[in-house]
Amino acid sequence: MIMLHKVHVVTDANFASDPDRKSQSGFITLFNNNVVSWGSVKQKVVSLSTAQSEYIAVTEGLKSGICFSNMLNEFNLDSSYIELSGDIIASLHLAAHKSNHQNTKHIDIKLHFVRDLVASRSVKLSYVNTKDNISDMPTKILDGSTFRHLKNLIMDEKEEREI
Template sequence: MDDSKPQPTPMTSGLKLTANGSTSIPDPSFYRSIVVKRILRYLQGTVTHGLHFRRATNLTLMAFSDSDWGSDLDDRKSTTGYCVYFGNNLVSWSSRKQRAVSRSSTEAEYRGLAAVTTEIVWIQSLLSELQVNTATPTIYCDNLGAVMLAANPIMHSRTKHFELDLYFVRDKVLTRAIQVFHLPSQFQVADILTKSITGLPFESFRRKLMVTSSCDISLRGDVKDNKVS
């Protein structure tokens, strides 16, 4: 693998794997070896990459939340991803499958909002113990329905099956503990944590996650600027 050509992404763009619907292969180890080789070829091209930290003057919490609705073709559970920045530095991130099946993309996205809100509350508690004062954290979500639900005080019957998440996020919004804003999908940094995407968007989002090569000395702008660039 030392002389193999590096791959720009760890996974083929748009690929959806399933345990059913295809013919079983005689030797599963062969398939697994192909997957591993793809990852190794990606790692070969990124051996100098790491999470970049730099001194920041703006000590604010900012997060991006995204969900890929029904992404698991076997059980139709969604995948949630989020990333949290303290200033310009990435301090927390997650990518995991949701425990329950969501009936709509709005529900899936709202469950993601609840997950990142929980993480922000924990980070705020830690910063409070360290006597670090911060402004109201901001969460960016690319699902307009989820953003409107977070701000709308009216309870809808179709949201009763995720009522606890609904009230948890809404309470934080109403008490101004967090702010939730809509963000167009093309600027959603957390998109890289929920699905396989193509080379150029992948590289752009990876850079905005502050993952960069130690050889690259041309890192410019902060994450908030990159959000809309």
């Protein structure tokens, strides 16, 4: 029996958070519900919408997930797809649907590689509620109770897996 390993990437962005109005991207990559990498990076362009900012964060997070998935393949550990979660439905819609709507023409074409991965079924998209988005940890300044809540979400997943 072949065991498939789960690679899950959770992404978020902090839209126009810096004085220069560049957004902050954040992601957490999990392998079988264990955090294996995380990152936070200032975006190189000024996003014109929350959806664009989140879509850029999706792209950054997915690059990490692909890198980790490729490493698993080198060790002959199969992962059939990468699960990608975000809390902005518009960015997930951009990733899943080919539409050249007037409001999205400003989004750079290089970001649409996410669409190709979704279309080839290498990536599956899912929504995560904003209050439960663990990728807020590397993205935003959090109050103590929010940080503890998100930390507990990660820890609870590990406890459930070990039982």
